[in-house]
Amino acid sequence: MRVVSLVPSLTEAVALTLPGVLVGATDWCTHPAGLDVARVGGSKYPDLSQVRALRPDLVLLNVEENRRVDADALVAAGVPVRVTYPRTVDGALAELADLLAELGAPAEPGWLVAARRAWAGLPVPAAPRRAVVPVWRRPWVVLGADTFAGDVLRRLGVTNLYAGHADRYPRPMLDELRARAPELVVLPDEPYRFTAGDGPESFPGVPCALLSGRHLTWYGPSLAEAPAVLAAQLADSVTYPAG
Template sequence: MRIVSLVPSITEAVAALGGDHLLVGVTKYCTVGAPGTAERIGGTKNPSLQAIAQLAPDLVLANTEENRAGDLKSLRMAGLRVHESYPKTVPAARDLILELGSILDAAERAAAIAADIDTALDQAQRQAPAQRVVALTLIWRKPWMGVGADTYADDLLWRCGFANALSGFGQRYPRLEEGLLLGADVVLLPSEPYAFGDEDLPAVDRLAPGTPARLVDGELLTWHGPRTAQGLRTFAALAAELGQ
């Protein structure tokens, strides 16, 4: 089987399931799991459709949010088989691993990853603080944008004992303005997609005055799949610490 992956987290999942040798094309952002022989076919939002077609893949792995609908439609019209996923919850991410395991004939490896997610989820729920920690989770600066409801990151944080300060905004990634009274206990600053660092803290304090901020691993928060279990463990521990 020849596979093109258009999503970094899915590329990592394929490799974790032992299918890295099947990857003939990946995006330039696929930094984990892609073999050196795989052709770089562009970005998640602007892949080279011609390059993908020339690779003659048996399967293209894509994501509804990460990839553009028009590109996926064009690939299908070209006769390519496109597997499109959109896990917005931890259980959905677990199910996707099992589905990929079935596709790659790697059911045993997939079951082990799924079992680890189940264990981490159970641990997270048992150690969650009595009162949820209200978090403002930012993903971008200039303009300020945060994680809203109906997202994988929102679901993972909820299962770890957090509540989302932006859950009532009606958008998955709402834009924010300085001076909004969001009532957050903490501001979470992931390392991606925007790489927040110490240099951003003064500006964050102007956005949410007096609210403590924490730099966190963005991949553990947003990359579903093999990282889901560690993401649950990491953010459950953080919620327990902040909820004391």
């Protein structure tokens, strides 16, 4: 089996579970450290000629990470693809188990077993906090309905104020975000790299939590440690003064 992954979290999952199966990955596939496979460009604009040259038995894609036009082009060229689209933690765990079994894993890897235990063992949040979750600025883009990251936060006691929006990634103006009167603003470091000096100043007087985007949005080995990492970062929220 020869696999090319255009999804960073799946790259990590396959590389750690089935060494030797992965033959290609994107330039953005940074985990595991020291991964030595052919690089085929970015997730959004991969070099499909390089992908085909690797003679993959399967190419891994994701609905949000990759473009439909690239998936269609690979299929038209006779390259088998598997498109993932988890929108909940349970869905991600199930998709990972199915994928790894299909690729030849004799049993669930230890990291996947640990991830199941970590998420199953979470206590029910006593008092969920109402939050907005920007994932981009200029323009502002926030998490809306039916997203994997939204389910991750829900399980950790964060209620997304845009979870009922018609769009999965609404683009409200900053004044609208403030008018929602959030009790918390969640700012991940990817896809936009929010930092202490870039993001929180737009929400003076509101606690802001800087989160690891990898632990919030990746579905792979990082799922095992995500509950503890994200819970600590949420608890470490900082309120920036008005003015």
